[in-house]
Amino acid sequence: MGLSGKKGVDISSLNGNVSIEKIKNAGYDFVMIRCGYGSDLTVQDDNQFENNVKKCEAAGVPWGAYLYSYALNIEDAVSEARHVIRLLKGKKPTMPVAFDIEDADGYKRRNGMPSDKMLVDICKRFLAELKRVGYYPMLYASLSWLNNQLNDPGLLNAYDVWVAQWNSTCDYRGNYGLWQYGGETNFLESNSISGVGVIDKDKCYKDYPTIIKNGGYNGWKKQSGKVLDETGYKMLDRGTGVLALKEMLLLARQLKITNQGMDENGVFGDGTQIAVNQVLKKGSYVQNGIAGDNFIKYLAKLIREKAK
Secondary structure (H helix, E strand, C coil), X not given: CCCCCCEEEEECHHHCCCCHHHHHHCCCCEEEEEEEECCCCHHHECCCHXXXXXXXXHHCCCEEEEEECCCCCHHHHHHHHHHHHHHHCCCCCCCCEXXXXXXCCCHHHHCCCCCHHHHHHHHHHHHHHHHHCCCCEEEEEEHHHHHCCCCCHHHHCCCEEEEECCCCCCCCCCCCCEEEEECCCECCCCXXXXXXXXXXXXXXXXXXXXXXXXXXXXXXXXXXXXXXXXXXXXXXXXXXXXXXXXXXXXXXXXXXXXXCCCCCCCECCHHHHHHHHHHHHHCXXXXXXXXXXXHHHHHHHHHHHHHC
C-alpha cells in the first residue's frame, strides 16, 4: 500500500501512552513521533519515543521522527542533529526525519530571536547533517514561517517540506510532502481519536516507505540490481508527458501487464508510481519509480507483445 493520499498523526510524550492500534484501527496509516527537543542532552529525549517506536513496529505502522528545535545558532543546530542521530541509532524509520522549527512557547523571542537568515542557516545545517549520515530529512514549519522567515529557495527546494496549517485546505504554494491539517482545531474532521484523545493529524503526498527503502535512506540497504532509468518522470511531476505515460499505463492494465489503477489527475502520483514499479519488476529492474526514455520503450515493447 502506498502512502500518498493517506492520513496519519504526529505524537509526543504530551499525548501520553498512546495506543497505536487504536490510531491504526481509526484509519490512520502512519505516525510521526517526536524523538526529543533541543540540544543533545538525555534529559531532552522524549520519554515516550522508544515506547512509541516499538508500538508502531509491532502494529506494522510506518513511522518517522521529528525533533522540536530550540536552536538559536549553528552550534545549537549541530547539537540538535547529533541528538536525533543518537536517538535513531539502530532504528530504521520508513518515514522522513523532520526538523520542527517554530516558536510555539516563545523561547526564541525571550532569548533573542535569530534573524531570518540565521533561521534559514540553522535549518540548512541541521538538515545537511542528517542527510550527510544517510537519513531522509524534512523541514516542518507553519505556513507563515515558510512564507516569511524561511522563504529561501536554497532551503525549500532542497528538502521535503511538512506544512503546518490548521485549515480546510493547504495554501502553501511550494512543493510539500506532508500537511498537518489539524490539531486542537480541525476543520476537516474531529480533532480527536476515540480512546486516544486530541491529536495532531496529517496528510501524506508521497509514498515515503518506497522512496526511503529503495533509496537506501534511514538505515535501509539501497536496492541493488539493474537500473533502467536514472532520470525521467517521477513522483509529483506533471505535464503532457506524464499524461501520455499514464495513458500507456492504463493500456498496460487493460492488457493485464499491471493491475494498478491511475490517479485521476495530471500528476505523477502514488498510483502512477506503483504501476511504474510493477512494470520495472517484470523486467527485474530496480523499482525506483522513474519512467525515462528506456522505460517508455520497454513498456511499449510489452504492450506490443501482449496486443498481438
